[in-house]
Amino acid sequence: MTTLKHLSSVGVSPRSVLVRAPGKVNLSLHVGPVGEDGYHPLVTVFQAVSLYEEVVATVSDTFTLEVLGPGAELVPTDDTNLALRAARALAEHTGVRQGAHLEIIKGVPVAGGMAGGSADAAATLVALDALWGTGLGREELSSVAARLGADVPFALAGHTAVGTGRGDTLTPAMVHGQFHWAFALRSAGLSTPAVFQHFDSVADPGHDMPDGADTELMAALRAGDAERLGRALSNDLEGSALDLAPDLAETMAVARSAGALGVVVSGSGPTVAALGRSRQHALAIAAALTIAGVCESVVCASGPVPGARVVG
Ligand code: C5P
Structure with a gap:
């Protein structure tokens, strides 16, 4: 089989x-008062879950984009698309004078508060760094990522x-084992800026922010204790x-x-994340949500999982 590693070792670009x-799901999300740049200081704990976006990048002279999969019709394909902005940002950062055709296959709910666009x-x-052979380290890619959006580095x-x-600004958390989630989805998304703005209009302007992540939540993650984690889930939004x-x-x-160990809105919503005791329990929660007809669809996933990586 011809692998990417094999191609680069013989000097051939894929x-x-x-x-x-x-x-991702935010296990906790503390939001501070809005800053002059329009952004809010956050203390959050992210967990990456097994719902994936796939991007196929192909050599091209220009930048073009195609979006497939559930909710694809809701995703802009013009220059406002974050993937196209990422491609142009990487070309500018590296001085590469090539384009690329990007095919995105959606697997993360669109406008659901789970950072699918990020x-x-x-x-x-990651795809263009490999395609163009620019070989940037993860740290350098992360600095380009941070300029594109708050959730992109994660x-x-x-x-x-x-x-x-x-x-x-990320600090890895120590986690034992896997956690099993049911996510209740609806197609009418909530706009992230609108949810933050509403938060500003109702929050006490002098409200406090914790110095770091909740100790109880971090202890639950280290212990791999789903019940304890369920009790510690929180979201200021x-x-x-x-x-x-x-x-x-x-x-x-x-x-x-349905016995979820904890239930929380994911990020700025509207996805609702419910933590199960096991994969089977997450499936049972998903069934209860479907039967009750209280969401448009349900998906189950587990976390943590690794970040963006080349798979072919
Ligand atoms: O960074 P990103 O483009 O994903 O953020 C989308 C919007 O969410 C921002 O324009 C801002 O309104 C809001 N936001 C915020 N504070 C953050 C992150 C996002 O107010 N820390």
Whole structure:
């Protein structure tokens, strides 16, 4: 079999590269008062989960984009697309004068608060670094990633990490074992800036921010204790997401009555994340959500998983 490693070892550039990058759930999300740059300081714990965006990058003279998979029709394919912006940012950073055709296959819910667009950008950076043979290290790719969006460095890094600053300064977290999730989805997304703005209008302007990630949550992760983790899940944006999409309360209630160890809105929503005791339990929560008809669809996934990487 001809692998990417084999091609580069014999000095041949690949014609096409396939990269997979994960979506995320915020296990905790503390939001501070908005700064002058319009961004909020965050203390968050991200976990990468096994829902993946795939990006196939193919040699081309120009930059072009095609989006496939569930919700693809909702994704812009013009220059505002984050994957195209990532491609141009990498070309500018490296001085490469080539283009690329990008094919994105969606696996992370669109506009769901699970950072699917950020995963596309991270996957594009890794794919084009391989396609163009620019050989940037992960640290340099991460600095390009941070300029594209607050969640892009985490999609590159994967696993579980504490995010501070805008969420783009990452410290890896120690985690034992795997956690099993059911995600309740709906196609009408919530706009991230709108949820942050609503938060500003209701939050106490002088509210405190913790210095670091919750000790109880970090201890639960280290111990691999799903029950303890379930009790420690939190999201400062949850109240705002519920104000803007009140029907999410029922979705959360159904997940709780199905025995979920913890239920939280993922990021700025509207995806609701429910933690199960096991994979089977996550599937049972998913079944309860489907039968109750309190969301449009449900997917199960586990985490942590690695960040953006070449798979073909
Ligand atoms: O960085 P990204 O483009 O993903 O962020 C989308 C929007 O979310 C920002 O324009 C901002 O309104 C909001 N945001 C924020 N504070 C953060 C991260 C995102 O206010 N730390």
